[in-house]
Amino acid sequence: xxxxxxxxxxxxxxxxxxxxxxxxxxxxxxxxxxxxxxxxxxxxxxxxxxxxxxxxxxxxxxxxxxxxxxxxxxxxxxxxxxxxxxxxxxxxxxxxxxxxxxxxxxxxxxxxxxxxxxxxxxxxxxxxxxxxxxxxxxxxxxxxxxxxxxxxxxxxxxxxxxxxxxxxxxxxxxxxxxxxxxxxxxxxxxxxxxxxxxxxxxxxxxxxxxxxxxxxxxxxxxxxxxxxxxxxxxxxxxxxxxxxxxxxxxxxxxxxxxxxxxxxxxxxxxxxxxxxxxxxxxxxxxxxxxxxxxxxxxxxxxxxxxxxxxxxxxxxxxxxxxxx
Amino acid sequence: xxxxxxxxxxxxxxxxxxxxxxxxxxxxxxxxxxxxxxxxxxxxxxxxxxxxxxxxxxxxxxxxxxxxxxxxxxxxxxxxxxxxxxxxxxxxxxxxxxxxxxxxxxxxxxxxxxxxxxxxxxxxxxxxxxxxxxxxxxxxxxxxxxxxxxxxxxxxxxxxxxxxxxxxxxxxxxxxxxxxxxxxxxxxxxxxxxxxxxxxxxxxxxxxxxxxxxxxxxxxxxxxxxxxxxxxxxxxxxxxxxxxxxxxxxxxxxxxxxxxxxxxxxxxxxxxxxxxxxxxxxxxxxxxxxxxxxxxxxxxxxxxxxxxxxxxxxxxxxxxxxxxxxxxxxxxxxxxxxxxxxxxxxxxxxxxxxxxxxxxxxxxxxxxxxxxxxxxxxxxxxxxxxxxxxxxxxxxxxxxxxxxxxxxxxxxxxxxxxxxxxxxxxxxxxxxxxxxxxxxxxxxxxxxxxxxxxxxxxxxxxxxxxxxxxxxxxxxxxxxxxxxxxxxxxxxxxxx
Numbered sequence: 001x002x003x004x005x006x007x008x009x010x011x012x013x014x015x016x017x018x019x020x021x022x023x024x025x026x027x028x029x030x031x032x033x034x035x036x037x038x039x040x041x042x043x044x045x046x047x048x049x050x051x052x053x054x055x056x057x058x059x060x061x062x063x064x065x066x067x068x069x070x071x072x073x074x075x076x077x078x079x080x081x082x083x084x085x086x087x088x089x090x091x092x093x094x095x096x097x098x099x100x101x102x103x104x105x106x107x108x109x110x111x112x113x114x115x116x117x118x119x120x121x122x123x124x125x126x127x128x129x130x131x132x133x134x135x136x137x138x139x140x141x142x143x144x145x146x147x148x149x150x151x152x153x154x155x156x157x158x159x160x161x162x163x164x165x166x167x168x169x170x171x172x173x174x175x176x177x178x179x180x181x182x183x184x185x186x187x188x189x190x191x192x193x194x195x196x197x198x199x200x201x202x203x204x205x206x207x208x209x210x211x212x213x214x215x216x217x218x219x220x221x222x223x224x225x226x227x228x229x230x231x232x233x234x235x236x237x238x239x240x241x242x243x244x245x246x247x248x249x250x251x252x253x254x255x256x257x258x259x260x261x262x263x264x265x266x267x268x269x270x271x272x273x274x275x276x277x278x279x280x281x282x283x284x285x286x287x288x289x290x291x292x293x294x295x296x297x298x299x300x301x302x303x304x305x306x307x308x309x310x311x312x313x314x315x316x317x318x319x320x321x322x323x324x
Numbered sequence: 325x326x327x328x329x330x331x332x333x334x335x336x337x338x339x340x341x342x343x344x345x346x347x348x349x350x351x352x353x354x355x356x357x358x359x360x361x362x363x364x365x366x367x368x369x370x371x372x373x374x375x376x377x378x379x380x381x382x383x384x385x386x387x388x389x390x391x392x393x394x395x396x397x398x399x400x401x402x403x404x405x406x407x408x409x410x411x412x413x414x415x416x417x418x419x420x421x422x423x424x425x426x427x428x429x430x431x432x433x434x435x436x437x438x439x440x441x442x443x444x445x446x447x448x449x450x451x452x453x454x455x456x457x458x459x460x461x462x463x464x465x466x467x468x469x470x471x472x473x474x475x476x477x478x479x480x481x482x483x484x485x486x487x488x489x490x491x492x493x494x495x496x497x498x499x500x501x502x503x504x505x506x507x508x509x510x511x512x513x514x515x516x517x518x519x520x521x522x523x524x525x526x527x528x529x530x531x532x533x534x535x536x537x538x539x540x541x542x543x544x545x546x547x548x549x550x551x552x553x554x555x556x557x558x559x560x561x562x563x564x565x566x567x568x569x570x571x572x573x574x575x576x577x578x579x580x581x582x583x584x585x586x587x588x589x590x591x592x593x594x595x596x597x598x599x600x601x602x603x604x605x606x607x608x609x610x611x612x613x614x615x616x617x618x619x620x621x622x623x624x625x626x627x628x629x630x631x632x633x634x635x636x637x638x639x640x641x642x643x644x645x646x647x648x649x650x651x652x653x654x655x656x657x658x659x660x661x662x663x664x665x666x667x668x669x670x671x672x673x674x675x676x677x678x679x680x681x682x683x684x685x686x687x688x689x690x691x692x693x694x695x696x697x698x699x700x701x702x703x704x705x706x707x708x709x710x711x712x713x714x715x716x717x718x719x720x721x722x723x724x725x726x727x728x729x730x731x732x733x734x735x736x737x738x739x740x741x742x743x744x745x746x747x748x749x750x751x752x753x754x755x756x757x758x759x760x761x762x763x764x765x766x767x768x769x770x771x772x773x774x775x776x777x778x779x780x781x782x783x784x785x786x787x788x789x790x791x792x793x794x795x796x797x798x799x800x801x802x803x804x805x806x807x808x809x810x811x812x813x814x815x816x817x818x819x820x
Contacts, residue, residue, distance in 0.1 A: 194682045194690050197675065201682075204668035211627060211665055212734070213651040213683035271670050 026264065026280045033284065037291040044294055051173050053283075053290050055165065058179040059084075059234050059241065061282035063253050064260035065186050066230035068278045069223045071261050072190070074203040074270025075123060075130035077224060080231040080257055082141035083115050084250030087235025089145050092154040092245025095161055105236055112232025113225050115141065120221035138254065146247050154245035162243035178237060179279070182230065187275040189226075199223055203270025259306070260285055263313045284309070328387070329354045329518045330375070330406075330487055335384035337370050344370040346542045347384070352487060357509060357519045359529040359550075361562055362539035363780060368522060371539065372489060375520075376408050377401055389486075405486030411495055413476040417465030422447035424464050425479045450482035455511045470501030474508065481512075488512065489520045494528060495614045506532050524612045524779075526558055526819050538562055559815040563781060572761045572786060573805075576769040579603030581639070583655075583742050583773065585624065588633030593619035594797040597633065601742060601773040606764050608788030609777040611818055616797040617777045618660050621744045625657040626650045638741075651680055656735030658728075660746040666731040667719050674701035674715040677734050684738045704733045709759055725756025732760055736767075743767060743774045749783060761787045781818075785809045793817040 037044045063080050070077040087108040094104045115137065122133040167174050190196040198219040201209035210216050234253075239245050264281030266273030285306060292302040328351035337345040345367045352358045362368045373379040374386070380395035388396070388404050396404070415424050422443055423430070431442040447460040454477050464475055473493055480488055490509075494502045509519055509532060521533055529536055529550070536553060538545040538561040545561045581600045588597040594616035601607055611617050622628035624635060626644035635642045637653055644650060647657070659665035667676050678686075678697050686692050698715050705712070708729045712722060719727055728748060735743055745764070749757040764774045764787050778784050784791055791803040793814060801817040803809055 191694070192692055194686050194692055197678075197682050197692060200671060200675070201668055201679065204671045205664060207665045208668050209679070211625070211647050211657060211659055212679040213648045214679075215648055215683075269670075271668070 058175040064257040066227040067257040078134040079137035081253035083231035084235040087232035112228040116225035116228025120224035124220040149247040165241035331387040359533040359536040407480035407485035422460035584636040605789040608784035608791040611794035654741040656740040677701035725752035
């Protein structure tokens with residue numbers, strides 16, 4: 001049909017390069033940030049510091065990936081931080097009790113997935129808004145974590161575990177491999193599976209999705225389950241990194257995770273977000289903190305900077321959409 | 325003239341090529357209840373929007389109490405005494421009657437605190453102007469539909485309305501509440517308030533109105549005193565002499581029954597619905613807006629369960645547990661509300677076009693390949709003349725007609741046997757309308773069946789083999805193309 005030729009022409013003329021450019025804006029911002037910090041403090045791009053940056057980012061980036069699954073469905077998961085804490089304490093206790101690594105990880109993951117499914121049930125079946133449902137879950141889990149640990153730090157985690165976080169392979173910290181592996185799997189799920197399509201569909205319009213045959217219940221459960229699962233992975237890695245279980249570990253991670261996802265292009269209105277964006281968002285946030293430390297900027301100022309960055313990024317993103 | 329409260333002269337309004345109003349003269353006298361009638365798309369809502377300042381006319385003059393305007397300034401609407409009560413009322417259900425009535429004009433003390441005493445007084449005045457008694461502190465959401473309607477009217481009156489525009493005020497009311505509303509309206513008219521009454525229900529027009537104006541295709545047919553009008557005359561004026569646009573209809577061979585419905589009911593929407601859809605036919609379901617058509621379709625599709633009744637699919641009893649199950653069984657559904665139920669906003673065209681396919685085609689493996697998806701989407705929308713710049717473009721940027729074509733196209737690729745269309749041409753242009761007609765006929769020709777629901781008779785007459793008429797939740801009559809479709813008879817059945 002004649003329409004087709006015309007349409008393809010238009011696509012090449014207008015849609016193409018602008019879209020490509022906006023795709024690279026975020027990595028560009030990150031690289032620019034790195035160069036600026038490097039100018040003030042050459043140590044920033046030292047191998048040692050970059051490794052450190054990678055370690056700092058990996059755990060929060062995994063939680064941010066978890067969050068992205070839920071945000072795409074137009075939900076929010078405030079319980080990710082507490083899930084990190086719970087998984088961290090559970091794995092620390094199990095390890096101290098002498099359980100091998102693999103079963104420990106599996107049990108932590110199971111707990112995380114169970115938390116996620118309960119979140120999904122509260123959101124989908126009890127029809128409680130995600131914000132309230134997961135706010136409640138966040139508080140419950142933190143309480144459970146403190147109960148489990150009697151509010152105390154669990155030390156004496158076997159040395160072999162903390163090696164996971166300290167060691168490197170081909171010069172790159174093992175933690176970064178974890179992140180890379182999880183990010184690739186998550187990106188594939190989001191881009192190339194029916195489940196991924198359904199996440200976006202219910203985030204765009206739950207009614208349209210339902211009336212076109214999307215299983216809204218299974219998709220909602222799935223999103224929160226992935227979120228709980230990945231948060232539990234982060235919890236285990238945190239125990240490895242800290243070589244102990246800290247009952248308050250993961251506090252505030254939910255906000256960092258949301259901020260990373262949003263800086264990375266996810267929208268709290270749903271149906272928008274990407275794994276690569278979220279990971280870069282996490283790196284941008286950690287870079288600010290890391291660079292601040294190197295440059296001797298007070299931590300309190302850094303908090304102000306992170307908050308400001310979040311607002312500015314979202315403002316420009318909205319501006320871009322309005323113009324479009 | 326002088327004796328009219330509001331007078332419109334030679335109003336012309338164009339929208340990108342189409343002319344919505346072609347030089348309409350219209351007036352409402354003080355203390356008169358004036359009915360404005362016409363089919364969907366006849367120009368009623370455009371006229372109302374001009375009266376309320378939402379649109380500026382391209383040509384013509386509007387006189388309000390002998391003051392001339394080229395368009396009604398929205399900011400002066402309240403001062404001019406024009407008030408509208410929309411069909412959806414636009415009330416805030418969570419707050420009290422008082423706060424609803426005085427919304428935006430709550431009297432204040434010391435510049436910031438609510439002056440409760442004065443507010444109560446004002447609210448009571450407004451309520452008594454409407455001729456009823458109500459506790460101003462009652463939460464609006466707790467009221468029944470009729471009382472909410474009255475609150476909306478009281479709110480309009482609180483702004484000293486001299487012209488009250490009521491858009492389908494009885495659409496959601498039970499019969500005795502309608503009578504109560506009529507008493508209130510009569511009392512208001514006696515006090516000199518002009519009422520512009522918009523409704524699809526002709527009996528009501530005869531009961532309550534003094535004069536009636538009929539619009540058709542953007543022109544005024546006539547304005548007459550209700551005493552000079554018969555129901556048949558009114559129906560003829562509304563529907564006009566309808567002629568098909570051409571040769572879109574052709575007969576397809578009729579095959580076995582694909583879907584059979586027996587005694588389907590869900591209160592208060594529809595009762596005792598029975599019909600059969602056979603392969604090879606397009607069955608029109610004609611009825612007025614709010615007559616229970618959408619709910620019945622959702623009942624069949626499994627999204628809003630019927631209270632009772634049986635559905636047979638290909639001879640087997642089918643319990644319609646969910647939309648997913650219906651799609652698996654080969655039923656497709658295009659909902660009335662395209663924007664919130666039809667497509668996925670802020671999502672690319674190719675995903676929208678593939679949406680039901682994720683269940684039917686891709687679900688077995690669970691994997692999707694964007695390249696294959698795009699190829700599939702391209703094939704689907706190509707057959708439909710969709711105008712777009714890129715398959716990755718968000719669907720929101722397309723025109724209503726192109727959006728709807730994608731919503732219909734997405735079902736074509738999923739091996740459906742039964743397609744349910746609910747007002748598929750609402751708000752779309754003639755070209756897109758004809759494309760949807762064509763696809764309906766083509767599906768029938770392929771041995772499938774289409775149920776085409778609309779409140780616009782001419783299009784049903786053009787596309788359908790049979791027409792079922794639904795009125796007040798029941799199927800009142802059935803017409804066959806072989807016997808000839810007579811618009812007046814069909815209209816009568818709809819207004820039964």
